Structure formats: C-alpha cells, structure tokens
Amino acid sequence: MAIPTPPRKTTPRDAAAAPPGKQRLRGRPRGDSPDLRGRLLDAALACYVRQGIAATSFRDIAKAAGATPAMLHYYFGDKAQLRQAVVDERILPVLAAMQARLQDAGDDVAALVAGFVGGIGAIVEQHPWLPSLWVREVLSEGGALRDVLLHTVGPRLPVMMAERFAQAQAQGRLNPDLDPRLLMVSLVGLTLFPAAGAPIWRALFDARDLDYAALRRHTLTLLDRGLELER
Numbered sequence: 001m002a003i004p005t006p007p008r009k010t011t012p013r014d015a016a017a018a019p020p021g022k023q024r025l026r027g028r029p030r031g032d033s034p035d036l037r038g039r040l041l042d043a044a045l046a047c048y049v050r051q052g053i054a055a056t057s058f059r060d061i062a063k064a065a066g067a068t069p070a071m072l073h074y075y076f077g078d079k080a081q082l083r084q085a086v087v088d089e090r091i092l093p094v095l096a097a098m099q100a101r102l103q104d105a106g107d108d109v110a111a112l113v114a115g116f117v118g119g120i121g122a123i124v125e126q127h128p129w130l131p132s133l134w135v136r137e138v139l140s141e142g143g144a145l146r147d148v149l150l151h152t153v154g155p156r157l158p159v160m161m162a163e164r165f166a167q168a169q170a171q172g173r174l175n176p177d178l179d180p181r182l183l184m185v186s187l188v189g190l191t192l193f194p195a196a197g198a199p200i201w202r203a204l205f206d207a208r209d210l211d212y213a214a215l216r217r218h219t220l221t222l223l224d225r226g227l228e229l230e231r
Contacts, residue, residue, distance in 0.1 A: 037075050039065045044082055045090050049129040052136055053083060053144040087148055094127055099156050109168045112161060113187065113223060120191040121216040131196035158184045190219050 043065035047056040058069040058079070065071075076082035098119040105111040123130055137145035165180035174180070194201070194215055202208050 036065075036067060036071060040067060040072060040075060040082075041086055041090055043067075044086050045129065045133075048086065048137070049133050054142075058082075083144065087145070087152075091133075091145075091148075092152070094123055094130065095153055095157065098123060099160075102157070102161065107164065107168065109165065109174055110224075112164060114220060116161065116187055117191055117216055117219050117223070120195070121212045124195045125212050131192050131198075134192055135196045158188070161187075190222070194219075 040061065044056070044061045047060050047064055051060070058072045061082075062069045062072055072082060076085055098116075101115045101119045102112060105115040133145070137143040138149050162180045162184045165174055165178075165183050168174040169176060169178070169180060195212070202210065
C-alpha cells in the first residue's frame with residue numbers, strides 16, 4: 001500500500017505567487033486607510049441616530065462608511081465595543097465641553113442656568129444629532145444609552161447642577177419653593193425637548209425663522225421673568 005505524501009508547507013514565496021483572492025492575509029484587512037477608524041465611528045453614529053442602536057448592524061455601518069464588516073471587526077471587535085467607542089469618542093467629548101462651561105459658572109445660579117441653556121443650544125447647533133439620539137436611546141424604554149446617562153453623564157451634569165441649586169437654596173439665593181432636582185428636570189425639558197421637536201413646531205407654527213439662538217433667548221426670558229403680566 002502506498003504511503004501518502006504529507007502536504008508540503010506553504011512558504012512566503014508560494015503565497016506571493018498565489019492568484020489574487022487565494023491568499024489569506026493576516027493583520028489589517030484590505031482597504032484600510034489612516035482615517036478609516038474615524039469614518040467608521042461617524043457612520044456608526046449616523047446609523048444609530050437614523051435607525052436606533054439595536055437595529056443597526058455591522059453591515060449597515062460598513063455600507064454607510066464605504067467599508068466592509070471585516071473592517072469593523074478589525075477595529076472594534078463586536079457591537080458592544082463599537083457602541084462604547086462611539087460613546088467614548090463621539091458623545092462624551094461633546095458633553096465634556098458642556099461640563100467645563102458649567103464649572104466656570106461657579107456658584108452663581110443665574111450664570112449656571114444661562115450656561116446650561118446656552119450650552120445645550122451650542123451643542124445642538126454643532127451636533128444636531130444629539131436631541132433625537134437622546135430621545136431614542138435614553139428616554140425610550142429599552143434605550144441602549146440609558147445606563148450611560150445614569151452612571152456616567154448624570155453625575156457629571158444634572159446631579160452636579162441639582163447639588164449646586166440645593167446649596168444656593170440653603171444660602172437663601174434660590175426660591176425656597178423650588179425643588180432643586182425638579183429645577184434640573186425643567187431645564188432639560190426647556191432645552192432638549194424643543195430641540196428634538198424642532199421639525200414639528202417649526203412646521204406647525206410656520207416658524208422656520210426661529211433658530212436655536214432665538215430658542216435660547218426665549219428660554220432664558222421665560223426662566224428669568226416667567227409669565228409676568230402688567231397689573
């Protein structure tokens with residue numbers, strides 16, 4: 001009986017001579033470029049905003065970025081790691097600038113409120129995707145970013161502001177009838193909700209002339225003087 005000949009090991013020269021498509025490349029997939037990782041993150045964020053995080057596949061993101069699912073696996077591993085990268089590198093840096101603005105306000109309640117209202121307006125102008133992502137992934141039941149708000153963003157922004165309001169109230173610099181926590185809830189409701197609903201109220205009231213600067217002025221006037229009437 002003939003003894004089978006053991007298969008010959010493939011050498012680098014054999015791999016170089018193999019026809020295209022027959023080589024198994026290690027390391028970076030074909031088509032990689034220096035800016036591809038950032039492009040993939042931007043495409044992932046756009047898909048999250050458009051169709052939701054849970055409904056977004058690697059194939060959707062790869063198509064939006066003009067890449068392949070293999071590229072996403074190479075850079076991010078899986079969907080959970082990709083989502084965390086989007087949070088760390090696209091969402092949290094936006095909110096960090098807001099946090100710095102509020103830190104500069106110190107203990108001045110009016111400056112703190114104005115800093116928050118103005119900060120949200122500036123963020124929305126530069127990053128119009130934020131309000132809809134917030135509504136879909138934080139407010140909606142089962143939203144994928146709710147834990148990010150509760151455990152990461154919350155202590156840095158709303159909880160910090162509510163604590164400052166409570167301190168000001170204890171020092172007699174804030175209306176004692178207000179609840180500092182609900183004051184923070186009201187500020188969110190007066191900023192992010194109108195931004196998220198802008199396409200609706202602009203169409204309803206034919207208010208396309210109202211930009212985010214006008215919305216900011218209106219909100220600050222409402223907070224400062226309320227619905228005061230001449231007597």
